[in-house]
Amino acid sequence: MGEKSPPRRIRADAERSTARILEAAETVLAADATASLEQIADAAGLARATVHRRFASRAALLDALAERLSQRYLGGLAEARVKTAPPLIALHRVTEIVFDLKLCHRFAIQLTAALTPEVLDGLDLLFARLRDTEAITAVDPAWGRKVYLALLHEVQELPADSPTLASSAAADETEARIDLLVRTTLGALGGGLPATALPLTS
Amino acid sequence: MGEKSPPRRIRADAERSTARILEAAETVLAADATASLEQIADAAGLARATVHRRFASRAALLDALAERLSQRYLGGLAEARVKTAPPLIALHRVTEIVFDLKLCHRFAIQLTAALTPEVLDGLDLLFARLRDTEAITAVDPAWGRKVYLALLHEVQELPADSPTLASSAAADETEARIDLLVRTTLGALGGGLPATALPLTS
């Protein structure tokens, strides 16, 4: 009793549809968490019926979305070598990756579901290591994580022409955002303020 | 043509109903922004029909709610003497007041509508004054305001038994939250960190 009882070949373009739906859902739901499946289908350039074919229910779609985001987060954490790299470097790197991945889901969605225990643990580990190396004085990793995520949200929503971004010494706009988030987070958690003396930038 | 064309006396208990509805709405909508009017009516101990009598539509109710919250904010800002008191004191005081008023609407509601331009300006003024007295180095008041509000949210949701709260020297739990928020905000905005040397606590 494996799983081929029904000799159902999953065609390639069907998976492409699934992907497009998820993509569209991420975008649309970020703007309005209560958007209808029809809106999502439209954004994906598909019929509503197709959405129902790929996902048994709205809940199933949301689950898949959460799963997808969760995977991206985990990938980012791994890529940033959160477990082994010097914590300050790792912090900068995760931030960079998160911005790159356009994980701008904005939290508008209650897709806090994407923050699975594994993801949370990954972040907590980062802030625990930051504390151990005395880069911050906040003792509770969970608190560091919450502050970081909250500030991440704010930095993402900051308009491109904000003076707060312009005052940075970074060339790239994205780089300015990263710098701002890192410095603000460290300051919030009682960091020694390495200020502009961050020896990194890839 | 004033407003007494219909000799409509507004009875006292009707206004009480209105108040109860707003109260319930604030609570219920904080937990779920898409809650139905029936849920709100139940929470208020009234019939759904009554809600419709007091408020022409759902939108009207939301407007009234936003207005109400906005007023509370403005009252708090005024009470804290944001315009005249030493900014550090004012910051501590607004925080205290906001916590007291149980303005825990949580932001779950998109009641960002409660943050009227007047309220925003009030907060911006506070952060501009903090900058001018060199309590913080962040130049853009709007950025300070956003950071403050984001951290306010996190501090409010912090469980009572969090080590982050326990590590504070404050007696009261609420006092510990206030201290945490003030210190975290100042740190985030590049403050000189008056640390535990805050000469206040009413």
Add this chain to the structure above:
DNA sequence: AATAACTGCGTCATGCTTGTATCAGTTAGT
């Protein structure tokens, strides 16, 4: 080329929410 999978479109049923209306009973204000 043949088969099975996939899609678009239209239809239908269902349940939930909003909003309106009516009516009998209760309560406040003078």
Add this chain to the structure above:
DNA sequence: ACTAACTGATACAAGCATGACGCAGTTATT
């Protein structure tokens, strides 16, 4: 005590989102 206002209960009519079908046409896979 009289009147007008208020309330609960109930019914009713949209409107909308969800979800399930079927069917005809298209596309991928072998």
